[in-house]
Amino acid sequence: MAVQTVESSTSNPTVDLGPAAALSCRECGHRVPLGPVFACEECFGPLEIAYDFSAYDAEELRKRIEAGPSNIWRYAPLLPVPADVADKPNLNPGWTxxxxxxxxxxxxxxxxxxxxxxxxxxxxxxSFKDRVVAQALEAARAFGFTTLSCSSTGNLAGAVGAAAARAGLRSCVFIPHDLEQGKVVMAAVYGGELVGIEGNYDDVNRFCSELIGDPAGEGWGFVNVNLRPYYAEGxxxxxxxxxxxxxxxxxxxxxxxxxxxxxxxxxxxxxxxxxxxxxxxxxxxxxxxxxxxxxxxxxxxxxxxxxxxxxxxxxxxxxxxxxxxxxxxxxxxxxxxxxxxxxxxxxxxxxxxxxxxxxxxxxxxxxxxxxxxxxxxxxxxxxxxxxxxxxxxxxxxxxxxxxxxxxAGTGLTATIRPSLESFRAAGLA
Amino acid sequence: MAVQTVESSTSNPTVDLGPAAALSCRECGHRVPLGPVFACEECFGPLEIAYDFSAYDAEELRKRIEAGPSNIWRYAPLLPVPADVADKPNLNPGWTxxxxxxxxxxxxxxxxxxxxxxxxxxxxxxSFKDRVVAQALEAARAFGFTTLSCSSTGNLAGAVGAAAARAGLRSCVFIPHDLEQGKVVMAAVYGGELVGIEGNYDDVNRFCSELIGDPAGEGWGFVNVNLRPYYAEGxxxxxxxxxxxxxxxxxxxxxxxxxxxxxxxxxxxxxxxxxxxxxxxxxxxxxxxxxxxxxxxxxxxxxxxxxxxxxxxxxxxxxxxxxxxxxxxxxxxxxxxxxxxxxxxxxxxxxxxxxxxxxxxxxxxxxxxxxxxxxxxxxxxxxxxxxxxxxxxxxxxxxxxxxxxxxAGTGLTATIRPSLESFRAAGLA
Structure with a gap:
């Protein structure tokens, strides 16, 4: 998978993702500003979100959460999303x-x-994928991406297609070309681009990484690749x-x-x-x-x-x-x-x-x-x-x-004629 | 459809269904006590629930609703269910x-x-069927029924099977024997009796009405037949x-x-x-x-x-x-x-x-x-x-x-080889 890095600095003032302060390497602790990157420039370890929760008082925070909406945005103070996230069109998942x-x-x-x-x-x-895609969507908006994308063989394709539709973004989802028809329909119905790749899931992933590094992929947020640090927080x-x-x-x-x-x-x-x-x-x-x-x-x-x-x-x-x-x-x-x-x-x-x-x-x-x-x-x-x-x-x-x-093996427990006699004979009374 | 009636009287003190006071004929206004009946003994018109809301103050009621659970039971004061309905095992639908x-x-x-x-x-x-079945379930409990039943060709079968499972009741759902396998699976997975009737949906309904009038159907609550007045309120x-x-x-x-x-x-x-x-x-x-x-x-x-x-x-x-x-x-x-x-x-x-x-x-x-x-x-x-x-x-x-x-006609918008060249050729960039 292609590794993208950014120059390290202390902050990225143009990006408002609420309490998210920086990206931090899970392996070496190296910090970089918030951006569409997923691997550490120092050690290639995975980047994750580092937060600034220092201003929070426990009792106030609890009350604020409890007064929040019946979805994940009640926890917006703890997520890499802007404070007004609940006002933007999104699927509002969670609180299941x-x-x-x-x-x-x-x-x-x-x-x-x-x-x-x-x-x-x-x-x-x-599926729980709506939780993670909702975070990636906010990151995509913050970074000015206009296409929401992913590689998928199932749940994620539908979650990305639906989230992009609600948000008014273009979506382009890559799947193996020979996926079962039912799964194709579940992903295609949201009307985004649904591209079959001649190859297996590994080929799909490899192609997506290539696309991220290419000018053709400019403006594309891959929820589970270049937006992965945000996505995962969901x-x-x-x-x-x-x-x-x-x-x-x-x-x-x-x-x-x-x-x-x-x-x-x-x-x-x-x-x-x-x-x-x-x-x-x-x-x-x-x-x-x-x-x-x-x-x-x-x-x-x-x-x-x-x-x-x-x-x-x-x-x-x-x-x-x-x-x-x-x-x-x-x-x-x-x-x-x-x-x-x-x-x-x-x-x-x-x-x-x-x-x-x-x-x-x-x-x-x-x-x-x-x-x-x-x-x-x-x-x-x-x-x-x-x-x-x-x-x-x-x-x-x-x-x-x-x-x-x-x-699929589950089925009828009995088949009877429409008569009480047949019903009694089946031992169902 | 067989018509069941009960002797009219002013109340049924053994049944606690909250604010539900009686059954009332939609056509002639004749009132009968709450019971598992659905047609007026006077004119064969449909019975519906009559409530006593006289004790409610608007402001208090609104506050009580807003402080309630994130499901239909926030409206329990307005439904034919006991006040403690939210404490019983049920699917807690609603608040969608x-x-x-x-x-x-x-x-x-x-x-x-x-x-x-x-x-x-x-x-x-x-589906919205969970709302109506949840009311029928409470009526079934109130009337001491031990089997929850219905005739169905789809959504209702699953809703009844799932509701009965959660509540710990037996379920027995009747469907035409030649229903598509997918729909059979969706209904059968909840483990209740799923009985195929050799005939069409009309035959299924006719049989269910026969069963209600027969000793073999004693203790059976058909959500959309003898429990219909309660069910519909959902x-x-x-x-x-x-x-x-x-x-x-x-x-x-x-x-x-x-x-x-x-x-x-x-x-x-x-x-x-x-x-x-x-x-x-x-x-x-x-x-x-x-x-x-x-x-x-x-x-x-x-x-x-x-x-x-x-x-x-x-x-x-x-x-x-x-x-x-x-x-x-x-x-x-x-x-x-x-x-x-x-x-x-x-x-x-x-x-x-x-x-x-x-x-x-x-x-x-x-x-x-x-x-x-x-x-x-x-x-x-x-x-x-x-x-x-x-x-x-x-x-x-x-x-x-x-x-x-x-x-089912929805499908891939493009099929490409896993290469940027093929991607560009498809006009997706």
Missing amino acids: KLVKADHLARELGVEPGKLFVKDDSGNPTH SKTLAYEICEQLGWRLPDQIVVPIASGSQLTKIDKGLQELIKLGLVEDKPYKIFGAQAEGCSPVSTAFKAGHDVVRPQKPNTIAKSLAIGNPADGPYVLDIARRTGGFVEDVTDEQVVDAIKVLARTEGIFAETAGGVTVGVTRKLIENGVLDPSLTTVVLNTGDGLKTLDAV | KLVKADHLARELGVEPGKLFVKDDSGNPTH SKTLAYEICEQLGWRLPDQIVVPIASGSQLTKIDKGLQELIKLGLVEDKPYKIFGAQAEGCSPVSTAFKAGHDVVRPQKPNTIAKSLAIGNPADGPYVLDIARRTGGFVEDVTDEQVVDAIKVLARTEGIFAETAGGVTVGVTRKLIENGVLDPSLTTVVLNTGDGLKTLDAV
Whole structure:
């Protein structure tokens, strides 16, 4: 992937992204002004947002948040967005339901009242991607980009297309040319450019990096490439919402799916911020990572005690998690170990079973990624790794309507003639 | 359909459904106690809920609502549900986004800031059906029913299955046996009984009515049959939310899809209640009904100046609106005429075009029913019937992911090789 750098300086006065003060290298700490860059000019490490929260008073901040809108912008003071973000046209994602899942708790052997599902299928395009794209959109506006772009094989394409449409920006999304027709339709309906690349997903990514370095890509914001530092921060809002919805309390345990690993690391960042800001009591919490066995580079490394993640070739129905070489894998290992968590994986069969269990017990129809987290939660409880007496939050990051194939075997429980006799004979009374 | 009646009396002290005082016949005004009945014993007219709102003070009520949860239960004081409804496991639908649709406004020639889309795809199972089923669920609990049931060909099946799962009730949903596999999966995943009936939708309905009158159906609540008076009230919440989200103001114009016509009549009921309670200023508003040309019995009657609706055999892609003999048709005609509105229809081609326009301008991917309302809005403006200078709310009642076939023609805008040369040649830069 092409690496872009900028000259270091202390600030960029033309960019208003609220409390975002600079970009800071996660590896070496080198700081550069806010800009559309993602890799450190010194060490090529990933850049992330550094904030100035120094002016905040905990009690005032809490009140301000609680008086805010029913979406992620209630947390605008903690995000790389301008203060007036809620007034601009955007999809206003977030503030999704935290469901007290007592029936699922009974099924998994968790104490009643202790298990919650954070259901991000309630977002505008029905996945957590709306949270991250909304941040990238603000960065794109701040940097004067006119085209919002990404490489994608699924959820992200729709999220970018929809966000650009609402904002009145052009969008151009790159996908492998032979993607399933259903997924193409879900992305194409928003009317942006949808370009099929003759090649696989790696080819698509390589081409996007080339385009960023070329004059042809001028004015293009790739949400998950040159806008990645901003984009990634959107996952912090999951941490904020969970704590606020628990009554400004940290959960004891949280189960997060791993694709690139970015979501898990940003949830940890969000929880740490709430502690430092005094919005929640400082107490231990454990973060658990969840993968599908068919793409389990991080859980494999975790169980082997390794610090590095060996890439795998994905082969799982959990397509939205199928990143064989997860960029944030080492950070995920750090966090799981530091917090006393674990990284586990489940088979595709267990994923399907978990989707059905969640739907049957709580009426939540999850994407395969939700089957992964629920399945892993069950496995961690059975293995004695996750404590069923503590407050536990399981993430569902997407919607079952997008991965219908996973449960295609589900069907009629009976077929009868339209008569009471036939009804009784079927044993349904 | 079998008609059930109960002995009339003044009250039913064992049933706590909050402010719901009795059932009242819409035709003759005859009152009966709250119970699982839907037709008047005197004249066979439809029963609806009569409330006792006499104790409410406008200012106190408004504050109580605003302090309530971010779902329909903020309006519990105005619904046939017990006061503690929010504490029980249910899907907590509602409080969906009212989107200021400035790009769509520009496209349709509406004054900026005046056009809004009420986007009910944000509900838990992604259609407005969650609102009505949630009311039926509370009635089922109040009457001691243990099975939640319905006849359905789509959205309702999923809404009932999910609601029953969350509540811990059994569900049994009846559908035509030859429904498309995708729709079967969406309904079956919640794990309830899903029974295919050898016959068409009329056969399914006839069978359900038989079952209600038979001992085999004892303890069964059919949300859209014997619980219909409760169920229908859920649509009032659309009116409440729209007004509250407009800052406790009535919209000037509102465009509502017509299937049975129940939603439109209950929205009018909700607006009237807000006026009478003093929560909004009393001023004129116009209600417009929207149908697909392939199932347009109400718009046909409206334009012909008839008071009765002649049944049609539906033939449209807007399946969720395809009720050829709409029970509330005459009431819809009354309301459209009384308020100075209109009932219009659009072709399937215009429906598809409107789905694309809404997605392209606002990033909202609507079900075919949403294409009907947006398409009709455009037509009403073009014909000078709807005033583009007034505040207008258009309903989107469902999610495009459930009717992907309607836009199946949408696809890639270009296919290129993974090279800048190929990119430039495609004219995408």
